[in-house]
Amino acid sequence: MEAAQAVLENLKVSPGPHISRHYCTRRVMLDVIIALVPAMIAAWFYFQMQALIVLASCVISCCITEWLCTKVLKRPCTLGDLSAVVTGLLLGFSVPPHLPWWACIIGSVFAIGIGKMVFGGLGSNIFNPAMVGRCFLTACFGMLMATWTTPSTIDKKMPMMSPDGIIARTQATPLAWAKKAIRSAAENDPAKIIELDESNLGSLKDLFIGSRGGCLGETSALALLIGAAWLFYRKTINWHIPMAVLVSSFLFSLVFWLINRNVYASPIVHLLSGGMMLGAFFIATDPVTAPLTGKGMLIFGAGVGFFTMLIRIIGQYPEGIMYAVLLMNSITPLIDRAIKLIPAGGKPNA
């Protein structure tokens, strides 16, 4: 009875509602981390120890950077929301498997420091921090960022495509081949024409399970789809953005593929290769940098898909999802402003 009396003297008072969905920001981030576990396992399977080194250095340095920033800004520590861990994982997944640990750290510091904390931390950043970090790495270490290790499961006698021909066990990604094919067609020299087939693109099965060259976390579409299923099950993301990204890039590549099947890779190859799956389900869906409304998300997703394919097929780089996401991030505020929600009862007559 005394305990009850003490309770009644210390009642909490706050505006309603007084119950909550038990689904806080930390849980949202934790769900993303859980969803990335299959991709982590795949990365370990294909790239062994290297996967661990890259992921660990990215995650740890992201967390330390965020902690240092909050110290410098004299703010409460925000590591508890786990968003730095997610950024670290996504950055690690989007770099080549053999990226040296120091480059990972540089990318992470930039991702968190410049990509997120200078804007004011979680919720205030304009650009996806992981993509900012990767963008910085691409600008600084172009060569390292375009050197793809062959998964340990693939035949070691695959054609060596390393820039200088010295580093062994590297391989061009399917998208690099696709790009080469487009370029060779443009040169109008029949001898140099490269035709896309299974010998360079790999079979669809290989693309699907991830037995091919590529960034650490993006090789296995299967693992990423399992993770995406978890995100949908937990309602962490909704369908708008992934659907829009995949549909728009499918349609874009379909048009080119129908024009010339020898030069342009099929839409399925485009969807399964590069960072498409990682980008559509995990990167473009970052709530902070995507629009608020369902309609806005569709526009955003369609834009990501469009720019990705524009870069892949017409632009200079073989892969473009990073730039596409950053580009669409920058117009997210415009999308949000353009999409006006009208109350259910119509506009008031005031």
Added chain:
Amino acid sequence: MSTVRSRASLTFSGGVHPPDYKHFSEDCAIKAGPVPKQVCILLSQHIGAICQPIVNKKDAVAAGQKIGQAQAFVSAAVHSPVKGIVKDIVLKPHPVLGREMAVVIDAAEDNVARLPQCGRFHSDFSAEQYSCEQIVDAIREAGIVGMGGAGFPAAVKAKTNPSTPIDTIIVNGCECEPFITCDYRIMIEWTAQILAGVKLVSKALNCKTVYIAIEDNKPKAVAAFRNMLAATKTAAGFEVKAVKTKYPQGGERQLIKAITGKDVPTGGIPPMIGAMVVNVATAAAIAEAVVLNMPLTHRVVTVSGRGIKEPANLYVPVGISVGELIDFCGGVTGETEKIVLGGPMMGFAIADLSTPITKTSGAIIALTAAEIGDAKSTGRRTPCIRCGRCIEACPVNLNPTKIAHAVKGGYLDVAQQYFLTACIECGCCSYVCPANIELTGYIKTGKILLARQKQLIPK
């Protein structure tokens, strides 16, 4: 009516699905509550003008005697639920308005607990012997207000207005708020009385199309009404509609949308589209007022929550204190963190247990951390992560995060651009917010600031 939609789509867009927590008290039959030694009748238990006390200190009052007179069209009289002596007319804690004037009455020794009047009604009740004026006057004299929570004077709604004829009456038995079971119990136990009240309203408004809307998680209540309608001939045009279980299905606009498919205009009222919604408890009170000439002085209150030792549905006099009812139900457990008057979504947390029950208090809920949620209980917040869950949950299709942040930053004009005033304050946005931002709290604050700015209410 052709505008009524099929059962599968009887709902609205948006909304949330909180656990209903009704198991604590749904099987507790209504029983008489404690006999109070003192009651405290707030003079403002409704939307509209506060009523004026018409008794003086030390006056003797009888049970059912009017003690506060409505002096405006939109207002409602108050009555003493007990026999006793007026002790004082002073400011008392009000669940919503802070402190308000109230008549405090010391109850006489010989008061006994009043029992529900449901036994005096039967399914063949006919409203034909009452005229429209008679019904509206009786409702006004009895001081009946919307008992679902809003507290809008029922006489105003029951009076026909030639410019806005009513073609659909919807009886609100949704009770979508978690924990609360008072309406559920009266729907099962007082079915005939509620139907009598509805027949009277239907007569007063000359509207024969009546839908009794009940959420489909209350099959017993649906069956009770269906059986009674099948057994009576005096309820032609009445139909029971099982609507989808979703919060806030019992919101007036959401219910009208679910039943008729029409939206009440923003800033407008239901009669503009020919609809009128009456809560089941209000209907029961109307029956008592018109047929038995009894003012609204008692109501059913659910005392529930994990923190209440013996949850119950009590029939109690208005003006009894929250603390007295909690004690009657065995007191609270040590893990109680919050006591809420009303439902956990739209009710008000109270700190003062001497706060009296009003005509609109459907429940007293003692919440523990298990329901409040870890983040909310410990006050752990993050910045808005712009996930858009509040927008998805909003039953009015607003942008709660934009409005709340505009209010927070002091930009009331921006908040208005995002239709601040269209908010129905249902709490769905705060409920789903992963960042644990008090979106509804900010929006309510914004509305008050706006009203002050327009000098609608004093500072």
